[in-house]
Amino acid sequence: MVHRTPVLTSEYLNNLTGAALYFKCENFQKMGAFKMRGALNAIQCLDEDQKRKGVVTHSSGNFGQAVALAAKNLGIKAFIVMPENAPKVKVAAVEHYGGIVIMCESTISAREKTAQQIINTEGATFLHPSNDLNVILGNATATVEFLQEHPDLNVILSPVGGGGLLAGTSLAAHYFGNHCSTMGAEPQEVNDAFRSLKSGVIENNETTATVADGLRTQLGDQNFPIIKELVDRIICVEEEEIVAAMQLIWERMKIVVEASSAVALAAVLKEKEMFKNKKVGILISGGNVDLQNLPF
Amino acid sequence: MVHRTPVLTSEYLNNLTGAALYFKCENFQKMGAFKMRGALNAIQCLDEDQKRKGVVTHSSGNFGQAVALAAKNLGIKAFIVMPENAPKVKVAAVEHYGGIVIMCESTISAREKTAQQIINTEGATFLHPSNDLNVILGNATATVEFLQEHPDLNVILSPVGGGGLLAGTSLAAHYFGNHCSTMGAEPQEVNDAFRSLKSGVIENNETTATVADGLRTQLGDQNFPIIKELVDRIICVEEEEIVAAMQLIWERMKIVVEASSAVALAAVLKEKEMFKNKKVGILISGGNVDLQNLPF
Structure with missing residues (x-):
């Protein structure tokens, strides 16, 4: 993959x-980008219940695209929280890879809050791009x-x-x-x-x-x-x-x-x-x- | 090569x-560029006397660089006629590859005349970039x-x-x-x-x-x-x-x-x-x- x-x-x-x-x-x-490797491995390591509920990350860069594509290839849902000022081409790329884009304000706290809401409502697992x-x-x-x-x-x-x-x-x-x-x-x-x-x-x-x-x-x-x-x-x-x-x-x-x-x-x-x-x-x-x- | x-x-x-x-x-x-292949083959096909006297071409583009580098790698002289308005970076590239740059006016006739002079004085063989x-x-x-x-x-x-x-x-x-x-x-x-x-x-x-x-x-x-x-x-x-x-x-x-x-x-x-x-x-x-x- x-x-x-x-x-x-x-x-x-x-x-x-x-x-x-x-x-x-x-x-x-x-x-x-190499980000595909980390995203794919992190998703493959989830258990069946976690996979059913999908994953969420917040990213305006490569990791959002990587999670969207890796999730698509593994047949699971990916919620990508993106700031409302993200370049259209990056939003389009995530959507092209099948990611569900959720827009929020362009602050770290708004991103984290929006991601947390998805964790709460969907039971999705949060993926951090590097940590x-x-x-x-x-x-x-x-x-x-x-x-x-x-x-x-x-x-x-x-x-x-x-x-x-x-x-x-x-x-x-x-x-x-x-x-x-x-x-x-x-x-x-x-x-x-x-x-x-x-x-x-x-x-x-x-x-x-x-x-x-x-x-x-x-x-x-x-x-x-x-x-x-x-x-x-x-x-x-x-x-x-x-x-x-x-x-x-x-x-x-x-x-x-x-x-x-x-x-x-x-x-x-x-x-x-x-x-x-x-x-x-x-x-x-x-x-x-x-x-x-x-x-x- | x-x-x-x-x-x-x-x-x-x-x-x-x-x-x-x-x-x-x-x-x-x-x-x-692919030009390296043609330049190299044309030079390799010369006889020993021709190789001793070197080659000449007029080019402000890839073929001049290709002839210079191919000639250098085969240990023979290359005269590259370039128009005086050629970009400095292209002149520098030819010189970097060991080509002997001869400047002339930026017209086809000046280029051809200058190349002909080198053929006459050096006995160099003319190489055409495509024909x-x-x-x-x-x-x-x-x-x-x-x-x-x-x-x-x-x-x-x-x-x-x-x-x-x-x-x-x-x-x-x-x-x-x-x-x-x-x-x-x-x-x-x-x-x-x-x-x-x-x-x-x-x-x-x-x-x-x-x-x-x-x-x-x-x-x-x-x-x-x-x-x-x-x-x-x-x-x-x-x-x-x-x-x-x-x-x-x-x-x-x-x-x-x-x-x-x-x-x-x-x-x-x-x-x-x-x-x-x-x-x-x-x-x-x-x-x-x-x-x-x-x-x-």
């Missing part, structure tokens, strides 16, 4: 970095595939927003890798994960001012303990470094990737010495971009 | 067209690979500009396909190939007014006889159909393709009934686009 996504390489980017880079292309995943162990384990399958094809990767980099992909990546690298370490890459502007690793407790972001719109979310209490134990370090990058890396990927690799996906390459370009002569895996998280609104 | 490029599919585009579409992704080819049998045969290798992986394609569509790719495609489909027909896809605005097939003689374009900048060139006397014999038909598409198909490929397949590459999908979308329930191969010719200047 998910694609086994291809791993691409680029001679140009290898020469530029001095490393051997391998890109796991989840932009080619169903609905265009849920079954979502994390679903995300981990991208790295399991990655290591099956390239068992000798020295390090895998994943972007970090809510922490669901990074936690899953680190679990898979730990259990299936051959001394393969995991690093996170995070926009400096929303570096709650970087600061949380330093302080040892979950830190908050003051702003959401990053072009990497998939990474504006906060770490959670399910994924942070995993990240704390298994992630070697988090590299922070500036906004212009993210945009430059995104443009490099588009121009040189000829693939459409989200800004969030470019953060990991930006980190390798920033810390070249650290990765020199290493086999480096990079998780390309997704490719859902608004072509009318590109950052370059 | 060339990549064996991947073949991609899209469930969404299959549903949209009612056909089973297979995309041969030459946008992932070295230097980003050269060894270039055509090199281009054909894309379709040979395509048919090795998908031997039961019913039809292969290729964009047509100078005719070098379409001629090569039709030769490979004829000799290696299993009753596989070849069709061309051409912008209505520069439909010299469509009109030439109708009249039986090479027709000229009045304008070059198409977004598909790789297809502004004219058919030649080397490729037209092949096309006349082996190509079933040419489908013409409007400018807005090309842009819409290009956007579909970017958004749904998550790959960066040139406008010229979208012409074949535009043709399938325009003539859906013709392709319904067929296995249809589409040659994605290249992915070298100016990200600052997208048509959508």
Whole structure:
């Protein structure tokens, strides 16, 4: 129910970095992002009674689409709470995948309240986009595939927003890798994960001012303990470094990737010495971009 | 010396067209376009004396880069005549690939005169981007690979500009396909190939007014006889159909393709009934686009 996504390489980017880079292309995943893996696994792990009553999430981004499509493919109902100012194209995508869209005000409290109402009236199970162990384990399958094809990767980099992909990546690298370490890459502007690793407790972001719109979310209490134990370090990058890396990927690799996906390459370009002569895996998280609104 | 490029599919585009579409992704080819195949083959076919003296072409597009890179990889000199108003990024790309750039005025006669001077002084061999049998045969290798992986394609569509790719495609489909027909896809605005097939003689374009900048060139006397014999038909598409198909490929397949590459999908979308329930191969010719200047 998910694609086994291809791993691409680029001679140009290898020469530029001095490393051997391998890109796991989840932009080619169903609905265009790794989120499909976590949503599908979380729904598959429900019991029969839960499946009958359906699932609910609130999301204006990839996870809403992923839950809608995964639920449709498994034959169960999905309620997707979306803010009334969500782009029409995203609402249409959720409806195209068979999701039942419930509009609410564009505040976190309105979203949570609306989702709670559906839990109360429908008995639906709430799915969190990143702070849920079954979502994390679903995300981990991208790295399991990655290591099956390239068992000798020295390090895998994943972007970090809510922490669901990074936690899953680190679990898979730990259990299936051959001394393969995991690093996170995070926009400096929303570096709650970087600061949380330093302080040892979950830190908050003051702003959401990053072009990497998939990474504006906060770490959670399910994924942070995993990240704390298994992630070697988090590299922070500036906004212009993210945009430059995104443009490099588009121009040189000829693939459409989200800004969030470019953060990991930006980190390798920033810390070249650290990765020199290493086999480096990079998780390309997704490719859902608004072509009318590109950052370059 | 060339990549064996991947073949991609899209469930969404299959549903949209009612056909089973297979995309041969030459946008992932070295230097980003199928032109590498023709340039390489033409240079490899030179004799030792010719190789010693080098090659020359005039091009502001993909073929100049292809000749420069192919020559570099074969250890011979390449003189690339470029108009003085060529975009800096294209000049830089040719130089990056080791080509010797010679600037001239931006007219066809100045280009030809400058190339002739190099032929006279250096003894270099002139390579034409499309009207050269060894270039055509090199281009054909894309379709040979395509048919090795998908031997039961019913039809292969290729964009047509100078005719070098379409001629090569039709030769490979004829000799290696299993009753596989070849069709061309051409912008209505520069439909010299469509009109030439109708009249039986090479027709000229009045304008070059198409977004598909790789297809502004004219058919030649080397490729037209092949096309006349082996190509079933040419489908013409409007400018807005090309842009819409290009956007579909970017958004749904998550790959960066040139406008010229979208012409074949535009043709399938325009003539859906013709392709319904067929296995249809589409040659994605290249992915070298100016990200600052997208048509959508």
